[in-house]
Amino acid sequence: MRSVLEKIARAEGVDTSFLEEKIRQNRVVVPLNGARKNIERPVAIGEGLTVKVNANIGGSPDITDIVKELKKLRAAVEYGADTVMDLSIGDNWKEVLSAVLENSAVPVGTVPVYAAICRTGSPEELVADDFLDVIRKQGEMGVDFMTIHSGVTRKVIDIYDKKGRTGGIVSRGGKLLYRWMKKNCKENPLYERFDDILDIAREFNITLSLGDGLRPGCIEDASDDPQFAELYELGELTARCRDRKVGVMIEGPGHVPLDKIEENVRKEKEICKGAPFYVLGPLATDVGAGHDHITGAIGGALAAWKGADFLCYLTPAEHLHLPEVEDVYRGVVATKIAAHCADVARGNPRALEADLVMSKARRSLDWSGMEKHAMDPKLVKDAREKYPVKKEKTCTMCGEYCALAD
Numbered sequence: 001m002r003s004v005l006e007k008i009a010r011a012e013g014v015d016t017s018f019l020e021e022k023i024r025q026n027r028v029v030v031p032l033n034g035a036r037k038n039i040e041r042p043v044a045i046g047e048g049l050t051v052k053v054n055a056n057i058g059g060s061p062d063i064t065d066i067v068k069e070l071k072k073l074r075a076a077v078e079y080g081a082d083t084v085m086d087l088s089i090g091d092n093w094k095e096v097l098s099a100v101l102e103n104s105a106v107p108v109g110t111v112p113v114y115a116a117i118c119r120t121g122s123p124e125e126l127v128a129d130d131f132l133d134v135i136r137k138q139g140e141m142g143v144d145f146m147t148i149h150s151g152v153t154r155k156v157i158d159i160y161d162k163k164g165r166t167g168g169i170v171s172r173g174g175k176l177l178y179r180w181m182k183k184n185c186k187e188n189p190l191y192e193r194f195d196d197i198l199d200i201a202r203e204f205n206i207t208l209s210l211g212d213g214l215r216p217g218c219i220e221d222a223s224d225d226p227q228f229a230e231l232y233e234l235g236e237l238t239a240r241c242r243d244r245k246v247g248v249m250i251e252g253p254g255h256v257p258l259d260k261i262e263e264n265v266r267k268e269k270e271i272c273k274g275a276p277f278y279v280l281g282p283l284a285t286d287v288g289a290g291h292d293h294i295t296g297a298i299g300g301a302l303a304a305w306k307g308a309d310f311l312c313y314l315t316p317a318e319h320l321h322l323p324e325v326e327d328v329y330r331g332v333v334a335t336k337i338a339a340h341c342a343d344v345a346r347g348n349p350r351a352l353e354a355d356l357v358m359s360k361a362r363r364s365l366d367w368s369g370m371e372k373h374a375m376d377p378k379l380v381k382d383a384r385e386k387y388p389v390k391k392e393k394t395c396t397m398c399g400e401y402c403a404l405a406d
């Protein structure tokens with residue numbers, strides 16, 4: 001582990017002792033299953049570090065194609081995703097996950113509830129052991145971090161039932177557990193058996209990402225009572241993770257307008273005592289369908305500037321269809337830019353240096369320098385080739401009236 005931390009510290013530009021201290025304080029996690037041997041880019045997530053980006057891949061019950069999922073994995077890693085989550089749902093989840101784990105240079109996460117669903121024809125017929133078996137199986141396979149929706153308790157869903165919502169429950173895992181609890185009139189098995197989950201997490205060194213099954217799925221529902229009731233449950237579960245020395249981060253919303261994002265970050269940090277915050281977007285408006293990688297990047301930049309640590313990307317396919325490889329590429333680039341904007345605003349020396357180098361290349365019309373230092377070098381190169389200029393060094397925007405030419 002020491003050599004992994006040294007590698008991460010070098011990449012971050014911090015001392016290894018700083019990293020160790022933050023891990024000891026539970027403010028930084030390093031998702032790394034003891035069984036994983038092929039992670040070339042290990043990562044640490046949390047306070048005092050650069051903002052990280054996750055890309056979701058994986059098939060659905062309607063579309064499943066291992067070759068395509070591996071192409072998505074390659075695109076995500078090539079464009080700088082720090083982690084990937086395989087959200088495959090369908091009978092061949094094990095084959096897809098094995099292939100992803102075998103080929104991923106970065107940590108891999110899952111939502112085990114999705115695989116558990118495939119055990120029975122009807123999700124409501126699952127028993128607690130089905131969930132635990134899948135968590136163990138995925139731990140054995142080498143999964144580095146898992147979304148566990150243990151905060152969707154009966155107390156929380158009672159509040160949801162009483163208060164109601166415009167957008168309902170939009171988390172796939174959250175809705176499954178809600179239905180399960182309603183049908184079986186029992187407590188959430190991921191809550192009741194949380195100690196058993198902690199045993200498995202400790203055995204395989206899995207980082208738990210406590211899921212937000214009641215996250216708001218529209219602007220109208222942002223910061224409502226069910227959302228924060230679940231966050232308080234996650235605060236208690238965080239303490240139990242720490243007592244058992246299991247790495248933990250907290251998942252957050254969702255659809256949140258810009259004026260409520262800072263409040264959401266502050267509450268998570270207070271209630272969960274500084275645990276790394278992993279936000280899903282957030283989407284700052286509901287009307288961006290087809291462009292939700294931009295909607296998510298706007299919310300993500302603000303959230304990260306205000307203290308969120310980890311951004312889950314959105315793609316142009318969000319709300320519309322299973323992402324294609326092109327969507328993955330666009331989503332990763334947009335979210336990397338959001339993360340970088342936050343790093344700049346936080347005064348991260350490496351982020352500031354990257355901007356300075358780019359500015360100097362731009363000022364001197366050094367196009368190969370601009371290509372090299374851009375977030376998306378290939379796009380810059382392709383644009384130069386597609387739009388040849390009459391006057392050397394300028395571009396077709398101003399041509400001979402280029403303001404930067406001497």
Ligand code: SF4
Binds near residue numbers: 404
């Ligand atoms: S031509 Fe205009 S847009 Fe292009 S590099 Fe010069 S100043 Fe910038």
